[in-house]
Amino acid sequence: MKPSLPARPPASGPEARKQRADGAEARAHLLLSALKLFAEKGFAKTSTREIAQAAGANLAAISYYFGDKAGLYRAVFTEPLGKPCDDVTRFLPAHLTLRQALEGFISGFLEPLKLGDLVQQLTRLHFREMLEPTGLWAEQLDNNILPAHAALVEVLSRHLGVTTPDDDVHRLAFSITGLAMQTFISRDLIVTVRPQLIATPPAIDLWAARLVDFAEAMVAVERARRQPALPVKKNKP
Missing domain, CATH: 1.10.357.10 (Tetracycline Repressor, domain 2)
Known part of the structure; x- marks a missing residue:
């Protein structure tokens, strides 16, 4: 049986900070792109494909950061203005x-x-x-x-x-x-x-x-x- 490779240790130091920064930037870019489209067209008439294309991201990024379209809409609606x-x-x-x-x-x-x-x-x-x-x-x-x-x-x-x-x-x-x-x-x-x-x-x-x-x-x-x-x-x- 071929031995399995050891799991890669989580990034730390500058690499971890870069990954977190990149992730935060990608998430923020999706939020801004979604905000513009949702404000112009509404929830029902805006597709996740349009949002991903406007943000220069793939559809999987929306699932990763927000779960689904409804989760993205909720984040757009509530986060920027606070509660x-x-x-x-x-x-x-x-x-x-x-x-x-x-x-x-x-x-x-x-x-x-x-x-x-x-x-x-x-x-x-x-x-x-x-x-x-x-x-x-x-x-x-x-x-x-x-x-x-x-x-x-x-x-x-x-x-x-x-x-x-x-x-x-x-x-x-x-x-x-x-x-x-x-x-x-x-x-x-x-x-x-x-x-x-x-x-x-x-x-x-x-x-x-x-x-x-x-x-x-x-x-x-x-x-x-x-x-x-x-x-x-x-x-x-």
């Missing part, structure tokens, strides 16, 4: 001032804008998923977006002195989120009218700071609205 619930610790802790909490919420929300043109493709993909649902949007809503909204409501209730959040607290939370969301929805318009507003990471950080100012003002208005009106003093005759 809103992952940012909860940036604004939920009770020791934070209102401004610190709003800074944590809004700066975390706007961080993906620093990805440049990539974020516009991600935004289009998310809108397409809402129009042509595969189930990922509902999953994202339940697991990430709703918990983040609940955390913001908790923060606002705390700073408004509200024990049980009512409709107006939720309106305020949605409105503050809308301030940040608008920068993604209107990105094409912003680039056309005033591109310097989001052209660099420092510019995006400045935008976030301004949104915090606006959000603080909104909270102040709501706080004032909730304060009972002082009785009018009548002049003695």
Whole structure:
């Protein structure tokens, strides 16, 4: 019986680092190529063969890194923007001032804008998923977006002195989120009218700071609205 050759020991040192780097680069290239196609054509009309061809890879690479087309789509949909619930610790802790909490919420929300043109493709993909649902949007809503909204409501209730959040607290939370969301929805318009507003990471950080100012003002208005009106003093005759 011919003796079997000993198994090749796993790579180590520079060779292992090169293999890991090459693998990470190949995976990232597949993600970017898939993102462009999924955003343009949707999940159903995009084939794995198209993605592999666009990425300069073979079909086996998709199976290796993502399992299948659905696994690749999930990675494209969730990885680049992160999970809103992952940012909860940036604004939920009770020791934070209102401004610190709003800074944590809004700066975390706007961080993906620093990805440049990539974020516009991600935004289009998310809108397409809402129009042509595969189930990922509902999953994202339940697991990430709703918990983040609940955390913001908790923060606002705390700073408004509200024990049980009512409709107006939720309106305020949605409105503050809308301030940040608008920068993604209107990105094409912003680039056309005033591109310097989001052209660099420092510019995006400045935008976030301004949104915090606006959000603080909104909270102040709501706080004032909730304060009972002082009785009018009548002049003695």
